[in-house]
Amino acid sequence: MSHIKVELKPEQIAKIQEICKSFKNDAGELINVLHKTQETFGYLPAEVQEVIAANLNISVAKVYGVVTFYSFFTMLPKGKHPISVCTGTACYVRGAEKVLDEFKRVLNIKVGETTPDGKFSLSCLRCVGACGLAPVVLIGEKVYGRVSPDGVKDIIKEYEE
């Protein structure tokens, strides 16, 4: 997985240490530590994982294994406008994949990536409970229903100042 190189400031390292400590530096709390850290930093770059591994006394490889196993965790910063395409059963059968492909094509990024200008990131999710509106796309908190591939460009335009 590609990742962005970041240099952690001493206060950021201290923050991660504090999070680890709040879980008693217990390796069994790794997932909780990762949740809390992602909540704080927005994502989990390699350097952050190294600090967590050192403090929980487990290998970085293990931390990375958990980060890459759960789709909730991300090693890339989310864009200013995170786009989530629902690929749950209802949306899928009504053409979510074509919508997703169009987002990938227009933004020129893959699922899980962020545009170089940091504006948009693309991810998939499973069911937002609005199956009647399938296929559904979320941008930030805003829900778009009955999205067709043709409508993708117009949606993106709304967020381009």
Add this chain to the structure above:
Amino acid sequence: METVKLTIDNREIEVPKGTTIYKAAKSLGIDIPVLCYMDLHDLKVENKPAGCRICVVEVEGRRNLAPSCSTDCMNGMVVKTHTTRVINARRTVMELILSDHPKDCLTCPKSGHCELQDIAVRLGIREIPGQEFAEMSTYKKDFSPSIIRDVDKCIMCRRCETMCNDIQTVGALSAVNRGFMSVVAPAFEQDLEKSPCTFCGQCVAVCPTGALTEVDHTAKVIRALSDPTKTVLVQTAPAVRAALGEEFGLKPGTSVTGKMAAALRKIGFDFVFDTDFAADLTIMEEGTELLDRLTRHLNGDKSVRLPILTSCCPAWVNFFETNYNDMLDVPSSAKSPQQMFGAIAKSYFAEKLGKKRDELVVVSVMPCLAKKYECQRDEFKHDNNPDVDYSISTRELAHLIKSFNINFVDLADEDFDRPLGESTGAGVIFGATGGVIEAAVRTAYEVQTGKPLPKVDFTELRGMDGIRSATIDFNGLPINIGIAHGLGNARKLLDDVRAGKANYHAIEIMACPGGCIGGGGQPLHHGDSSIIKARMAAIYREDAGKTIRKSHENPYIKQLYEEFLGKPMSEKAHHLLHTHYFKKGNKDIFI
């Protein structure tokens, strides 16, 4: 002990509660195929992620087939291990694994030793349904100085992960990603060389497929042998002779020293030498260093740090450079026998031959993969010419012998060449855990006390326990000795030393379980630790059969000091036979 009674293939059996179906069946002589499962009984580790499902069996009354490696026996269970339903399931499992596995068996380095191939052959898989539609998950190959990771061939058995994390506590490998893309890799899927990997090769030793293999240098060795401008020397490590025979169908524990020397001569090496000679030399230097530190310590010199740690094992050196880099002045500064040999061969012996160092090619045969990395380290090069040019594993030597069409088993015994081929029993036992420190004690005792040893065998230093300790009486001076093999055990011992809880004068550490005889470059033992024990017995037999059993009595070692080095730890010896260590990794700055 509570027991349970069950029926397997119409035979009744009573086993202790908690026994798996696989083990119960095995005790009845029923052979259930396994792939991800690995039982390293003597290391108290069992790898049973129940991931591959090759070992499924039918249990009456259960809807699904059960993985026998991880299903416990229950009272009244009726198990069938080879019904048509079971065989069909195993075939399907194999077909699915093979659908995402490269088919380049002909050129795969594991061909002939591959457990996946074996089971595919046993099950008679002739085609893989749907292959034309199947997508393959592909990854880039990772080349390190010692180990090649070709994870396209990874079947996610996770044996390597168990070795790397549970036994060795190195933590270089973990299962990463999810589903189809899941694979075992270092953190951030970096190359192994950038990970905390020590190149101990225990992952390679247990990998059932060609996903983890050694870097093969046999072609380079053949090229050097065919170059008329080069004089090619070979040195063979102690542990190689105790295991090489296995590659030719000989019983584990068959010592093949003489046949090996004969084969190397047939292959065309100009000089067939022995790393055991350099092991004796190591004892002279390391033993002297031990006594020097000890004497200064006893005289109240506060700048001396004890215990002294052995430094023969390159994986162990990598491990402490990464994990104990606050203690870099504790290990002995003596180079490993491989590197001492190279340094002496390209100085003392080159002078004797009247040749320049770059006219010599030094090849080492090692039970080890970390040795490949070690001989490439910059500090072991002179004008960019390495002291040891190529290090090949025991397995690679076996390939070399086979490719030269040598009938190894029928070879008549031959001896090593002089002077760098003469060794003592002390040099031989370097191959087994506890051997280096026993060899050091044999010499240090006599040098320190000025008296001959009452007995040469220190059985209290031998054995397979992961951490051992003994106190040796140096004529009234008690010397506390610690021994650890396997890096996980080394970590426990070193943590105690760091915390000031252990009171040792000297500690021997070997990275691989059993010592070098269980090295990552040895013939694959597939988890059978009785093979390691047989090799150990062979090593001690060879020692017992030697006329000279103490390093300082090796006549050619004496000659080397007289003609060239002066005395142990002289300036020249320091220059050629000692090294220094480097800090690796930066883990400590985050805590």
